Amino acid sequence: MVAGAATMWPTMAETWTAVGSALASFMFVWAMIRQYCPYELRHFLEKHTHSIRTFFDPYIRVSIHEFNETRLNRSEAYAAVEAYLSKNSSNSAKRLKAKMGKDNKKLVLSMDEYEKTTDEFQGVKVWWVLTKAASSPRAMPMGYHPEPEKRYYKLTFHKRDREMITESYLEHVVKRGKEIRVKNRQRKLYTNDSSYKWSIHNKGTWTHIPFEHPATFESMAMEPEKKQEIMEDLLTFSQSRDFYARIGKAWKRGYLLYGPPGTGKSTMIAAMANLLEYNVYDLELTAVKDNTDLRKLLIETTSKSIIVIEDIDCSLDLTGQRKKKPEKSAEDKNEDGKNEVPVKEPKAESSSKVTLSGLLNFIDGLWSASGGERIIVFTTNFVEKLDPALIRRGRMDKHIELSYCSFEGFKVLAKNYLLLEDHPMFDSIKQLMEETKITPADVAENLMPKSAREDAEKCLSKLIQALEDAKKEAAEKKANEQLRMEDTKKDDSTSQDKQETEKPLI
Ligand SMILES: Nc1ncnc2c1ncn2[C@@H]1O[C@H](COP(=O)(O)OP(=O)(O)OP(=O)(O)O)[C@@H](O)[C@H]1O
Numbered sequence: 311m312v313a314g315a316a317t318m319w320p321t322m323a324e325t326w327t328a329v330g331s332a333l334a335s336f337m338f339v340w341a342m343i344r345q346y347c348p349y350e351l352r353h354f355l356e357k358h359t360h361s362i363r364t365f366f367d368p369y370i371r372v373s374i375h376e377f378n379e380t381r382l383n384r385s386e387a388y389a390a391v392e393a394y395l396s397k398n399s400s401n402s403a404k405r406l407k408a409k410m411g412k413d414n415k416k417l418v419l420s421m422d423e424y425e426k427t428t429d430e431f432q433g434v435k436v437w438w439v440l441t442k443a444a445s446s447p448r449a450m451p452m453g454y455h456p457e458p459e460k461r462y463y464k465l466t467f468h469k470r471d472r473e474m475i476t477e478s479y480l481e482h483v484v485k486r487g488k489e490i491r492v493k494n495r496q497r498k499l500y501t502n503d504s505s506y507k508w509s510i511h512n513k514g515t516w517t518h519i520p521f522e523h524p525a526t527f528e529s530m531a532m533e534p535e536k537k538q539e540i541m542e543d544l545l546t547f548s549q550s551r552d553f554y555a556r557i558g559k560a561w562k563r564g565y566l567l568y569g570p571p572g573t574g575k576s577t578m579i580a581a582m583a584n585l586l587e588y589n590v591y592d593l594e595l596t597a598v599k600d601n602t603d604l605r606k607l608l609i610e611t612t613s614k615s616i617i618v619i620e621d622i623d624c625s626l627d628l629t630g631q632r633k634k635k636p637e638k639s640a641e642d643k644n645e646d647g648k649n650e651v652p653v654k655e656p657k658a659e660s661s662s663k664v665t666l667s668g669l670l671n672f673i674d675g676l677w678s679a680s681g682g683e684r685i686i687v688f689t690t691n692f693v694e695k696l697d698p699a700l701i702r703r704g705r706m707d708k709h710i711e712l713s714y715c716s717f718e719g720f721k722v723l724a725k726n727y728l729l730l731e732d733h734p735m736f737d738s739i740k741q742l743m744e745e746t747k748i749t750p751a752d753v754a755e756n757l758m759p760k761s762a763r764e765d766a767e768k769c770l771s772k773l774i775q776a777l778e779d780a781k782k783e784a785a786e787k788k789a790n791e792q793l794r795m796e797d798t799k800k801d802d803s804t805s806q807d808k809q810e811t812e813k814p815l816i
């Protein structure tokens with residue numbers, strides 16, 4: 311019985327042979343179906359095998375393609391995922407590719423093709439792979455051309471985590487990815503001034519170069535408390551996205567930097583951009599044709615940027631004539647019927663018609679529409695010349711005065727330029743600085759060694775000499791002023807005496 315039963319059961323080898331031949335037959339039948347079946351039947355069978363497979367498969371897959379349908383624009387989502395995974399995968403992925411990052415100094419790593427990595431979010435595990443779709447040759451008039459490769463990231467996760475992944479994880483990936491991209495980007499300095507050497511002559515648009523200004527708040531000559539306050543203000547602003555959204559205000563902040571020439575206004579803008587890692591848009595108003603062009607330029611600016619209008623008092627006629635100007639023709643009036651003030655024409659070919667109200671409208675309105683954060687900075691040497699409407703809080707939220715160099719400021723410069731923290735000559739410099747005014751630019755100029763023979767002591771002596779000269783000059787100026795005033799007083803009293811004597815006696 312037992313022996314008979316044993317002969318009834320197939321051996322292992324026989325089982326495998328049977329499975330193999332069954333599979334081969336199935337493949338053969340399937341190949342025949344694919345080749346000879348009508349399209350409709352084939353499509354029907356494919357659709358249903360796919361549905362059956364999907365029904366039993368517990369995993370969901372999401373593809374994020376590199377290019378959109380037109381293949382013109384690289385997808386923002388793809389770039390964000392790439393950046394996110396570059397941080398995440400560099401620890402787990404084994405094949406990475408490197409490309410040049412920020413300032414052409416650092417290599418940025420990202421996953422190589424067909425490389426897989428895992429990620430965990432709120433205790434849920436997901437799988438990422440960078441893959442590409444097979445390219446098929448495309449018929450073109452001149453023959454067959456291979457289609458460019460279609461790369462995409464594929465995210466795989468369990469279907470029980472669907473809600474969490476689609477609602478939180480993907481948002482987290484895009485947000486982090488964007489932050490990483492900003493950190494890795496080569497920052498740019500844009501200008502609309504076509505007279506710049508490096509700008510391609512193209513009026514009404516921005517041209518740019520890499521922004522590589524080395525200024526930082528650490529290297530700025532300023533009172534430490536004031537410096538700290540400005541840095542905190544900037545950092546708080548840049549981290550207040552939710553706050554601005556909650557109070558219903560556009561995420562922007564205006565800074566007015568004012569003070570005499572050479573006190574560090576332009577340097578501070580570079581330090582601000584470096585602190586926040588923002589781009590800089592240097593807006594030359596005199597090169598803007600009219601308000602429409604101004605609007606166009608400003609709409610083109612990206613978020614995380616500082617828009618700078620230097621020497622605002624020279625760019626626009628802002629001396630309060632907005633209200634005083636005589637009646638003008640209809641086209642010179644804005645929508646509210648207010649008179650417009652045309653810009654002075656400082657450059658020969660300039661025919662700018664940007665108006666104060668155009669500028670005010672843009673400051674108030676533009677950013678409300680575009681979500682990202684922006685800072686606008688005006689600089690001026692003559693704050694008293696500006697129309698109060700332009701610099702009121704809400705437009706220019708923070709007014710920063712940059713003034714003559716203090717002893718604290720000098721110490722920062724001495725440390726930067728001469729690597730000196732203290733020196734016996736510092737005392738006389740301190741005394742002289744209390745008695746006379748000198749700009750940080752002049753201090754910096756004197757502390758700069760002009761040849762290898764000029765050591766720290768020589769530079770400090772040059773500064774002392776410059777301070778003494780400035781003191782002497784100020785004293786002479788004061789004495790001359792006094793003399794002039796006395797002369798005017800004398801002239802006044804003689805002319806009064808003369809009038810007295812010339813009076814008729816009756
Ligand atoms: N506060 C400062 N700290 C460090 N360096 C300074 C400071 N102020 C001026 N300098 C030095 O002086 C140079 C000129 O300064 P900057 O161009 O910033 O002055 P500014 O206030 O913008 O002048 P202007 O009103 O003429 O535009 C800078 O290159 C910098 O080296």
Ligand SMILES: [Mg+2]
Pocket residue numbers: 575576577620689
């Ligand atoms: Mg300047």
